[in-house]
Amino acid sequence: MKTRLDRLIESIDPAITLDLVEGRANDAINTFQVETGVIQRWGEFKDVLTRFHWHVQKRILKNRLEKTPDPEIEWGRCCQTLLKEFGPNGEKAAFELTRTGTEGGLYTVLKAVARNMVGEFAGNEIAAKISFFWRTLSVDEQFAATEEYLKKYGHLLPSELTEGNAVRIKADFTKVLREHPRIVRRLRQVGKRQ
Numbered sequence: 001m002k003t004r005l006d007r008l009i010e011s012i013d014p015a016i017t018l019d020l021v022e023g024r025a026n027d028a029i030n031t032f033q034v035e036t037g038v039i040q041r042w043g044e045f046k047d048v049l050t051r052f053h054w055h056v057q058k059r060i061l062k063n064r065l066e067k068t069p070d071p072e073i074e075w076g077r078c079c080q081t082l083l084k085e086f087g088p089n090g091e092k093a094a095f096e097l098t099r100t101g102t103e104g105g106l107y108t109v110l111k112a113v114a115r116n117m118v119g120e121f122a123g124n125e126i127a128a129k130i131s132f133f134w135r136t137l138s139v140d141e142q143f144a145a146t147e148e149y150l151k152k153y154g155h156l157l158p159s160e161l162t163e164g165n166a167v168r169i170k171a172d173f174t175k176v177l178r179e180h181p182r183i184v185r186r187l188r189q190v191g192k193r194q
Helices: 004-011 018-031 042-060 071-086 090-100 102-135 139-156 167-171 173-193
Strands: none
Touching: 004 102, 004 139, 018 042, 018 102, 018 173, 042 071, 042 090, 042 102, 071 090, 071 102, 090 102, 102 173, 139 167, 139 173, 167 173
């Protein structure tokens, strides 16, 4: 019989969280239409990136977004994504890549934006499921779930986290759960390469 932890682990499996959202983002990249791969003007760059950001959101959320966004608000969200992907002044660094066509140009920028959005949207879904799971447990059940996880999946974790009494894991177990789909995904990818 499956435990509550087993059901949670199934619900956050990378195949139905990370991979599914990534597939939708890849579909967004493949269906986004742009006239040229090199953009020389800042205003055109902002417009293309804003449209792309919205396009990816719509694909990830399966077209549940109905209204056209406010361009300034959407550009602000896009800038946050660019900062995460390209560091301080991320929007300027991305524009330079797009303007010059170096390092893959616009395609590289679009892929980076989509990759970041996958992490954000899938991460939010995973975090929400974990939060709901965790809030429904009593303190004793939380300790039991942590022990159950360590027995079943402790071998996937770095030994420095599991040494001793696995205090570091027990101190912030929900963080470990949020990383679980990414750990499993990396292991599956390694298995496919061999």
